[in-house]
Amino acid sequence: MTSALEPFQWKVTREQISAYAEASGDRNPIHLDEEAARAAGLPGVIAHGMLGMAQLANFVVAYAGDHRRIRRLRCRFSGMVLPGDTITFTGRVAGEEGGLTTLELSAENQKGERVLTKALAEVATAG
Amino acid sequence: MSSVAGKDYPPVESRLEAEHVRAFAVAIGADPDAGVPPTYAAVYALFSTAVQLYGDPEAAVDFAHLLHSEQEFTWSRHPEVGEEVVAAGRVEEDVERRNLRFLTYATDVSSSGEPVCGSRMVNVIRG
Numbered sequence: 744m745t746s747a748l749e750p751f752q753w754k755v756t757r758e759q760i761s762a763y764a765e766a767s768g769d770r771n772p773i774h775l776d777e778e779a780a781r782a783a784g785l786p787g788v789i790a791h792g793m794l795g796m797a798q799l800a801n802f803v804v805a806y807a808g809d810h811r812r813i814r815r816l817r818c819r820f821s822g823m824v825l826p827g828d829t830i831t832f833t834g835r836v837a838g839e840e841g842g843l844t845t846l847e848l849s850a851e852n853q854k855g856e857r858v859l860t861k862a863l864a865e866v867a868t869a870g
Numbered sequence: 871m872s873s874v875a876g877k878d879y880p881p882v883e884s885r886l887e888a889e890h891v892r893a894f895a896v897a898i899g900a901d902p903d904a905g906v907p908p909t910y911a912a913v914y915a916l917f918s919t920a921v922q923l924y925g926d927p928e929a930a931v932d933f934a935h936l937l938h939s940e941q942e943f944t945w946s947r948h949p950e951v952g953e954e955v956v957a958a959g960r961v962e963e964d965v966e967r968r969n970l971r972f973l974t975y976a977t978d979v980s981s982s983g984e985p986v987c988g989s990r991m992v993n994v995i996r997g
Contacts, residue, residue, distance in 0.1 A: 759897065766890075766897035768917050771933075783934060792938040793916075797898035797909040804900070810908050810948060817942035817990075861940070 748834040748846065751802040755790055757826040763794045785823070792820035795830070795859060799848060802832040803864045806846065814843060815865035818850075822858035829853045834864075844868045874929045878960035879922040884914055888951045906951055911943045915977045915989040919959030923975055929961070931973065932995050939972075940992035946985050955981045962990070971995040 764770045769791055772779035780788045796818055804810045824830060834848040848862035886906055894910050895902040924931050949955055956979065963974035972994055979987040 753899075759899075762897040766894040767912055769912075792941065793909060793912045794898065796941055797900070797907065797912075800908040801898065801900055804904075804908070810904065810906075813908050813945065813948075815942070815944045816908060817940070819940045820938055 746836040748802070748806050748836075748848075751798075751805060751832040753795075753798045753830040753832070755824055755826055755828045755830065757788065760788065760790050760794065760826065763791055763797075767791065767793065769793070787825065790824040790826070790828075795820065795824050795850065798830065799832060799850065799859060799862060799864075802834065802848070803846065803866065806834070807866045808869075812867040812869070813864060814867060815863070817864075818848070818859045818862035820858070821860040822852065822856050824852070824858050830858060834862075839868055842868050872928075873964040874926070874961045875964040876961060877926075877929070878958065879919060879926075881956045881958040882918045882922070883954060883956050884918050885954050886910070886914060886949055886951055891951050906949055908943065908945070908948065911945075911979070911987050911989060914949065914955050915943070915957050915979045915987050916991060919957045919977045920975060920991070922959060923961065923973075929964075929973075931993075935996040937994050937996075938991065939994040940990075942990040944988045946987070949979075949981055949986050953981055955979050955986060966997070969997040971997060 773783050832850045834846050837847040838845045843865045846864040850859035851857045892902045895907050900907045959977045962976045965972050975991045977989040
């Protein structure tokens with residue numbers, strides 16, 4: 744059994760950020776309005792941290808098969824995610840203990856900058 | 871600024887509406903037929919209770935300078951579509967370091983009195 748997860752790519756679009764704002768209820772203008780984003784000292788609109796974490800969850804679901812096996816998911820939002828970015832998620836099995844498989848996860852953009860750090864999932868071990 | 875560490879907020883009830891859950895799944899690129907996506911916890915755990923913190927004059931959160939820095943969810947069980955959950959938030963930590971305010975907000979979510987999900991959010995607010 745290989746310990747590395749199949750990498751997963753996420754192409755970030757303005758449309759998806761808007762759709763996430765609607766669906767989540769987080770309509771902070773830094774995600775929707777260029778001017779408001781710049782006024783807040785950002786280069787432009789940025790993706791919600793939680794939209795990135797949702798992609799991290801999709802990545803773990805692809806490994807686990809069923810989201811109901813996921814017991815813990817955490818990350819630090821260490822870098823901005825902008826429309827047009829391609830984010831690559833990677834991960835590996837770090838350990839298995841007490842019926843839980845621990846996954847160490849990471850996400851970086853097309854420039855090799857890490858946008859999620861301290862990312863980890865615990866998944867109920869299949870069997 | 872005084873710290874609001876230890877302050878807790880009244881529980882908030884919400885129902886995981888099928889239509890809303892489905893729209894959320896579509897927005898994040900998850901399978902809309904697979905049930906409640908893990909990070910829908912952003913809605914049933916986080917959003918519903920974080921508005922209490924952000925709207926609290928005593929907490930005086932400067933939302934314009936707030937960054938979501940870290941997030942962790944733990945699940946004893948994932949809720950299903952249609953379920954009613956109760957979310958209760960409390961300020962776990964509120965400290966100032968190097969002119970930054972670190973505000974950690976924890977939320978416990980239960981269903982029919984049984985724990986379902988825990989959320990821990992770290993916000994960093996520039997002074």
